[in-house]
Amino acid sequence: xxxxxxxxxxxxxxxxxxxxxxxxxxxxxxxxxxxxxxxxxxxxxxxxxxxxxxxxxxxxxxxxxxxxxxxxxxxxxxxxxxxxxxxxxxxxxxxxxxxxxxxxxxxxxxxxxxxxxxxxxxxxxxxxxxxxxxxxxxxxxxxxxxxxxxxxxxxxxxxxxxxxxxxxxxxxxxxxxxxxxxxxxxxxxxxxxxxxxxxxxxxxxxxxxxxxxxxxxxxxxxxxxxxxxxxxxxxxxxxxxxxxxxxxxxxxxxxxxxxxxxxxxxxxxxxxxxxxxxxxxxxxxxxxxxxxxxxxxxxxxxxxxxxxxxxxxxxxxxxxxxxxxxxxxxxxxxxxxxxxxxxxxxxxxxxxxxxxxxxxxxxxxxxxxxxxxxxxxxxxxxxxxxxxxxxxxxxxxxxxxxxxxxxxxxxxxxxxxxxxxxxxxxxxxxxxxxxxxxxxxxxxxxxxxxxxxxxxxxxxxxxxxxxxxxxxxxxxxxxxxxxxxxxxxxxxxxxxxxxxxxxxxxxxxxxxxxxxxxxxxxxxxxxxxxxxxxxxxxxxxxxxxxxxxxxxxxxxxxxxxxxxxxxxxxxxxxxxxxxxxxxxxxxxxxxxxxxxxxxxxxxxxxxxxxxxxxxxxxxxxxx
Amino acid sequence: xxxxxxxxxxxxxxxxxxxxxxxxxxxxxxxxxxxxxxxxxxxxxxxxxxxxxxxxxxxxxxxxxxxxxxxxxxxxxxxxxxxxxxxxxxxxxxxxxxxxxxxxxxxxxxxxxxxxxxxxxxxxxxxxxxxxxxxxxxxxxxxxxxxxxxxxxxxxxxxxxxxxxxxxxxxxxxxxxxxxxxxxxxxxxxxxxxxxxxxxxxxxxxxxxxxxxxxxxxxxxxxxxxxxxxxxxxxxxxxxxxxxxxxxxxxxxxxxxxxxxxxxxxxxxxxxxxxxxxxxx
Numbered sequence: 001x002x003x004x005x006x007x008x009x010x011x012x013x014x015x016x017x018x019x020x021x022x023x024x025x026x027x028x029x030x031x032x033x034x035x036x037x038x039x040x041x042x043x044x045x046x047x048x049x050x051x052x053x054x055x056x057x058x059x060x061x062x063x064x065x066x067x068x069x070x071x072x073x074x075x076x077x078x079x080x081x082x083x084x085x086x087x088x089x090x091x092x093x094x095x096x097x098x099x100x101x102x103x104x105x106x107x108x109x110x111x112x113x114x115x116x117x118x119x120x121x122x123x124x125x126x127x128x129x130x131x132x133x134x135x136x137x138x139x140x141x142x143x144x145x146x147x148x149x150x151x152x153x154x155x156x157x158x159x160x161x162x163x164x165x166x167x168x169x170x171x172x173x174x175x176x177x178x179x180x181x182x183x184x185x186x187x188x189x190x191x192x193x194x195x196x197x198x199x200x201x202x203x204x205x206x207x208x209x210x211x212x213x214x215x216x217x218x219x220x221x222x223x224x225x226x227x228x229x230x231x232x233x234x235x236x237x238x239x240x241x242x243x244x245x246x247x248x249x250x251x252x253x254x255x256x257x258x259x260x261x262x263x264x265x266x267x268x269x270x271x272x273x274x275x276x277x278x279x280x281x282x283x284x285x286x287x288x289x290x291x292x293x294x295x296x297x298x299x300x301x302x303x304x305x306x307x308x309x310x311x312x313x314x315x316x317x318x319x320x321x322x323x324x325x326x327x328x329x330x331x332x333x334x335x336x337x338x339x340x341x342x343x344x345x346x347x348x349x350x351x352x353x354x355x356x357x358x359x360x361x362x363x364x365x366x367x368x369x370x371x372x373x374x375x376x377x378x379x380x381x382x383x384x385x386x387x388x389x390x391x392x393x394x395x396x397x398x399x400x401x402x403x404x405x406x407x408x409x410x411x412x413x414x415x416x417x418x419x420x421x422x423x424x425x426x427x428x429x430x431x432x433x434x435x436x437x438x439x440x441x442x443x444x445x446x447x448x449x450x451x452x453x454x455x456x457x458x459x460x461x462x463x464x465x466x467x468x469x470x471x472x473x474x475x476x477x478x479x480x481x482x483x484x485x486x487x488x489x490x491x492x493x494x495x496x497x498x499x500x501x502x503x504x505x506x507x508x509x510x511x512x513x514x515x516x517x518x519x520x521x522x523x524x525x526x527x528x529x530x531x532x533x534x535x536x537x538x539x540x541x542x543x544x545x546x547x548x549x550x551x552x553x554x555x556x557x558x559x560x561x562x563x564x565x566x567x568x569x570x571x572x573x574x575x576x577x578x579x580x581x582x583x584x585x586x587x588x589x590x591x592x593x594x595x596x597x598x599x600x601x602x603x604x605x606x607x608x609x610x611x612x613x614x615x616x617x618x619x620x621x622x623x
Numbered sequence: 624x625x626x627x628x629x630x631x632x633x634x635x636x637x638x639x640x641x642x643x644x645x646x647x648x649x650x651x652x653x654x655x656x657x658x659x660x661x662x663x664x665x666x667x668x669x670x671x672x673x674x675x676x677x678x679x680x681x682x683x684x685x686x687x688x689x690x691x692x693x694x695x696x697x698x699x700x701x702x703x704x705x706x707x708x709x710x711x712x713x714x715x716x717x718x719x720x721x722x723x724x725x726x727x728x729x730x731x732x733x734x735x736x737x738x739x740x741x742x743x744x745x746x747x748x749x750x751x752x753x754x755x756x757x758x759x760x761x762x763x764x765x766x767x768x769x770x771x772x773x774x775x776x777x778x779x780x781x782x783x784x785x786x787x788x789x790x791x792x793x794x795x796x797x798x799x800x801x802x803x804x805x806x807x808x809x810x811x812x813x814x815x816x817x818x819x820x821x822x823x824x825x826x827x828x829x830x831x832x833x834x835x836x837x838x839x840x841x842x843x844x845x846x847x848x849x850x851x852x853x854x855x856x857x858x859x860x861x862x863x864x865x866x867x868x869x870x871x872x873x874x875x876x877x878x879x880x881x882x883x884x885x886x887x888x889x890x891x892x893x894x895x896x897x898x899x900x901x902x903x904x
Contacts, residue, residue: 304767305752312750327681331688338692355689362685366678372823376671378742378813384668386804386815391660391667392674393823457822507691541755 050547051130058130059549060561065126067524067565068572069119071245073197074238074523076113077190078246079105080160082280084183091176099171101273105250106164111576113160117153134538134545140217141225142200149196156189191239198234199226205534206230206302207542215542229302233295240291243284245519249573251277252516255509256577258502268502274512275340281515282333282416286409286479290472297465299533306540310533317555318529320371323401325522327365330408332511332518334361337419339508345497347422353414360411367404372396394457402468403453406475410446413479417486424493434489438482445478520569524562532558637690637700648682649675751844751851753835759859769831771882773868779876786873789866797854802878812854819874826880830871833882837867 053061083105090098128135139146163182170179206229211220254274261267300307309315338354341347373387373396374380384390394400417438428434452467459467534540536550544550553561633639652675660667670678690700707717756765773782791800797816799806804818817824825833835843841853858867875882 303755305755308750308752313752316750324677328684331684335688335692338688342694351693354692358685358689362681365685366681369677369681370674374671375673380669380671381813384671386818388821388823389668389670389674391656391665392670397823505694505697 048544048546049133051132053126053130057549058126058547059553062123062126062130063561064565064568065119065123067527067562068569069116069123070527071520071523071565071569072112072116072119072572073194074242074245075249076109076116077194077239078242078244079109079112079250080183080186080190081243082246083109084180084187086276087180087183091180097272101276103164103167104273106160106167108250108253108576108580109160110164111579112573113157115572115576117157131538134543137217137539137543138200141203141220141222144222145196145199145226149193152189152193152196156186156193159186159189194238194242195231195235198238199228199231201531202231202234203228204537204539205299205306205530207539211539211542213542213544230295230298233291233298237288237291237295240284240288241523244281244288245523247277247280247282247284248512248516248519249277251281251512252573253277253577253580255512257581258504258509259506260581264502267504271343271501271504274336274509278333278336278512278515279416281519282329282412285329285333286412287476289405289409293468295530299530303540306533309535310529314552315529315533316373317371318525320369321559322522322526322529323368324365325518325525326405327361327369327408328518329515329522330361330412331365332514334358334412334415336508336511336515337415339505339511341419341422342505343500343503344419344422345500346424347419350418350422353418357411357415361408364404364408364411367395368401368408370395370400397457398468399453399456399464402456402471403449406449406453406471407446409475410442410449410478413482414442417482420486421490423496423499424490425496426489426493428489428491431489434485438485441478441481441485445474448474517566517570520566521562524565525559528553528558528562636703637696638703641686641690641700644686645679645683649679652678753832754845757835757839757843759838759864762864766831766835769834771830771834771868771871773865773872779872782869782872783876785866786869786871787877789862789870790873793858793862794870802874814852816854820878822880825874825878826883828883830868830875830882833871833874834867837862837870 051058056064083102086098086105087102090096090102127138159182163179163186166179166182170176170182203225208220208224208228251274254270254277258267258270258274261270296307296311299310311319334357338351341351341354370392372393374384374389374392376384376387381387388396426434449471452471456464456467532552535552536545537543538545634643652670657667657669689696691697707713707720753766755767756763758764773779790798795806796808797806797812798804798819799809799816802819804816806816809816819825836855838857838859840855840857841851842857844851844853862870871882
């Protein structure tokens with residue numbers, strides 16, 4: 001619309017009959033040209049041009065394209081990370097089913113990879129046609145990285161093709177090692193691609209010091225623009241989040257296949273695959289808050305106004321929604337483990353503990369999601385004496401929330417440990433003492449978390465922020481120590497029977513769907529929080545958004561847009577899952593069928609109802 | 624079966640235990656939180672209905688997860704529902720429950736759509752983000768670097784006394800002589816004047832942030848997060864910079880709080896002073 005308007009403006013001045021108008025137009029143009037030479041930034045400010053897009057407007061169009069590109073990209077960058085690890089486990093243990101699982105992960109990548117590229121192209125076309133001035137600014141700063149990006153994308157594509165299509169050709173000996181190397185290389189390309197794209201968006205949030213609205217973009221040093229304040233925190237946060245997301249989507253795929261399975265073998269295979277997906281997602285989720293916390297700190301440190309808008313101001317309600325959704329993730333992940341215990345002989349010993357773990361999780365959930373400033377009617381506000389509840393306000397601050405989330409992490413960790421132990425009886429002499437030491441380690445970590453959580457109320461803010469580090473470190477240390485001790489304790493453990501893969505209630509699979517949908521929604525919502533704190537700036541305090549859609553969207557509007565993106569994403573993912581099934585039918589064998597073909601002991605399908613040493617080792621490796 | 628045994632069995636049944644926990648949780652949230660803490664000298668108030676709903680949803684979700692996490696428990700939980708829906712002898716109860724369900728749904732719908740004269744529940748953020756710089760009587764002040772000059776010059780006691788005088792002359796009607804937000808005019812405002820003695824306010828703020836809030840007041844609040852509805856006047860033009868800094872010295876000395884300061888890892892040019900709010904919403 002603005003483009004048309006500008007063209008109309010030129011046309012009118014050109015067609016005017018008055019000589020004075022023509023001369024004044026020419027003089028103004030000459031003046032602008034001189035000013036542009038002297039002060040390029042001014043020219044940049046006066047030439048902001050925007051395109052128009054039907055129905056959703058230019059911002060809506062770019063939003064949807066960027067969001068969907070990001071979701072698919074997260075999947076195709078996350079899955080290779082654990083696909084190659086699973087392949088490595090297969091090589092190391094000699095168990096073929098890991099190799100098949102890794103290949104099945106990779107098969108999902110192929111179609112998702114095309115979708116990523118398509119949405120990426122749509123995003124670039126939208127940006128260059130709807131936001132041409134801003135796009136020009138980005139290209140002037142980042143052109144060399146864009147060329148590198150295209151090259152890396154090319155390498156990544158062909159590495160993926162060779163990796164997938166060369167699977168059978170390179171399945172033995174040195175060739176297998178080469179194949180694994182290709183998987184590693186695929187991750188290297190993917191990580192570089194991610195880091196380059198992150199440099200663009202993080203530059204938009206935190207351009208380097210000294211860059212102002214008057215700075216000529218061509219004069220900005222490329223490396224300074226790349227190495228901006230939030231670049232590395234976003235890189236790390238996204239790397240971990242991609243693994244979480246990839247695991248969750250793979251889990252949803254497995255759940256879909258489990259529910260649609262025709263045979264016990266197929267159900268057993270996809271039950272196992274779902275378990276692995278859930279394990280990867282939840283294990284990576286446990287460390288994600290720490291990376292997010294680092295990013296938040298860096299945003300505060302870069303610009304306090306941005307930090308306050310994000311955490312305490314306009315965007316703060318998104319953190320309550322985030323707390324609620326992450327609470328759902330924790331509950332769904334634990335629920336999946338607890339329902340899975342029904343299929344493990346010996347697990348009944350531990351099922352009595354689930355209600356206590358659930359109590360910790362729900363209390364943590366309630367504390368984490370308690371708002372500091374409450375939504376209240378006029379009468380309720382008057383009764384409280386303000387927006388803060390006089391009693392519950394202690395739960396609204398970070399001391400309480402950090403404590404709650406650390407307790408939830410510990411409870412989830414205990415669920416994993418119980419699951420891991422479910423069918424084992426340790427045979428070492430020191431088993432009882434070892435278990436007490438493990439319990440003591442968890443208790444000490446909980447004590448440290450609680451101590452600093454309470455102490456945090458009595459110290460100044462900058463001291464309190466440091467406490468979260470002690471809380472996190474104590475939880476991580478306890479987790480590492482307990483797992484280490486457990487591995488030693490379970491050497492030569494007696495088995496009470498193998499896991500009856502496939503004997504899982506169907507409702508448990510919906511927990512995997514909930515995980516995938518919730519992760520996707522969270523990505524969109526919190527991505528909006530990160531991006532929206534720039535407010536009316538394309539590049540924060542450097543390139544101003546002067547379009548008619550410059551206002552920061554209301555939370556309700558943002559939630560609708562993100563929900564639409566999530567729906568589109570899952571519609572497309574559903575299509576990809578279906579295509580995956582078609583490809584399998586066409587090739588005459590896939591995951592579960594191959595398991596069946598392999599015969600007894602070849603995979604989880606063959607272990608249904610049997611004693612299976614392979615499943616023992618699967619637990620050792622994966623859990 | 625004796626009475627106590629029957630009660631024990633009833634309470635031990637997953638369905639009835641779930642119903643009982645829901646009722647107890649509602650009672651604890653609705654009546655326990657407002658009334659129990661005051662018995663121990665701790666202030667409390669009724670929980671807003673939005674938070675009651677949130678808490679009850681959390682409890683309900685947790686209970687559903689618990690009863691369905693084990694196949695046997697899940698079967699037992701569904702048993703009374705199945706009996707109610709299919710047992711031929713229980714037709715009268717089936718009809719009664721369905722009528723009651725429809726009546727409750729109708730009542731809830733009616734109470735939600737019934738016209739009301741009350742203001743709608745407000746979603747309000749109370750931590751405004753300060754601008755990078757402000758104009759104070761023509762002078763540009765960069766907030767991220769602004770320090771209280773009175774901390775470095777003259778006698779702090781004198782600044783404190785001067786600040787106390789200015790506070791008594793200008794701030795007491797709203798913020799109260801005890802700085803607790805209970806001045807004479809306090810009840811006339813919504814939102815109420817800030818309680819300066821609360822640990823959630825002054826210690827969370829850097830002095831430059833407090834300077835901005837006093838100088839620019841409600842009219843100077845940023846456009847995002849509106850409506851702020853703040854009755855705080857802008858004191859620029861009434862008080863000088865030095866007078867505002869004196870009041871700030873008084874506020875912190877009187878309450879015993881320490882102003883929030885830099886964490887010491889700012890980003891060069893764009894480095895920050897302490898931020899105003901780390902808490903969520």
